[in-house]
Amino acid sequence: QKEVEQDPGPLSVPEGAIVSLNCTYSNSAFQYFMWYRQYSRKGPELLMYTYSSGNKEDGRFTAQVDKSSKYISLFIRDSQPSDSATYLCAPHPGGTSYGKLTFGQGTILTVHP
Amino acid sequence: GAGVSQSPRYKVAKRGQDVALRCDPISGHVSLFWYQQALGQGPEFLTYFQNEAQLDKSGLPSDRFFAERPEGSVSTLKIQRTQQEDSAVYLCASSPAMSEQFFGPGTRLTVL
Numbered sequence: 001q002k003e004v005e006q007d008p009g010p011l012s013v014p015e016g017a018i019v020s021l022n023c024t025y026s027n028s029a030f031q032y033f034m035w036y037r038q039y040s041r042k043g044p045e046l047l048m049y050t051y052s053s054g055n056k057e058d059g060r061f062t063a064q065v066d067k068s069s070k071y072i073s074l075f076i077r078d079s080q081p082s083d084s085a086t087y088l089c090a091p092h093p094g095g096t097s098y099g100k101l102t103f104g105q106g107t108i109l110t111v112h113p
Numbered sequence: 114g115a116g117v118s119q120s121p122r123y124k125v126a127k128r129g130q131d132v133a134l135r136c137d138p139i140s141g142h143v144s145l146f147w148y149q150q151a152l153g154q155g156p157e158f159l160t161y162f163q164n165e166a167q168l169d170k171s172g173l174p175s176d177r178f179f180a181e182r183p184e185g186s187v188s189t190l191k192i193q194r195t196q197q198e199d200s201a202v203y204l205c206a207s208s209p210a211m212s213e214q215f216f217g218p219g220t221r222l223t224v225l
Contacts, residue, residue, distance in 0.1 A: 044204075090155075100169065
């Protein structure tokens with residue numbers, strides 16, 4: 001079993017839809033939970049991150065973490081064609097760790113105009 | 114300012130050839146990471162440098178893979194005697210110490 005599991009999709013939605021992207025993880029040491037966005041032929045870029053359990057909102061994006069069930073979610077409201085990309089979750093232990101990231105498989109999202 | 118750059122962007126190699134992939138990190142970034150991203154997968158960690166010191170190479174898949182960062186800036190990932198399973202995108206990321214990683218666009222390696 002991989003340390004981080006993510007439904008690869010692909011996910012196809014109409015413009016304006018609410019999108020839900022999810023990951024599960026197995027390592028209880030993870031404390032920080034990152035979401036990266038990767039456009040085609042580009043490197044990943046950090047979208048947002050949360051610390052421990054709870055919600056964090058940034059514009060149309062909401063990240064949610066439930067450490068008790070080891071479940072991570074990213075919600076996108078009012079999705080736009082420009083949101084079409086691969087979304088990667090990357091939980092991280094934080095603390096004294098130097099930053100090595102463990103990524104999920106990535107979910108391919110397409111938003112149709 | 115300039116981001117992380119990688120060269121070449123695309124590389125085609127015949128099986129058995131040696132290849133060298135270059136990463137130019139953001140100026141002043143102490144940390145440098147290499148990741149391998151197979152088709153349809155998330156990036157997987159290969160190795161980590163802090164300045165010129167290679168502190169973790171636990172992700173390198175075999176002794177055919179070698180990375181260096183001799184002056185604490187530019188890094189090179191070398192793959193000897195390439196195999197078809199080495200075909201992937203190789204991503205480089207740099208960061209100030211203990212902070213967000215900034216990724217380059219990657220080098221897409223195809224081994225025929």
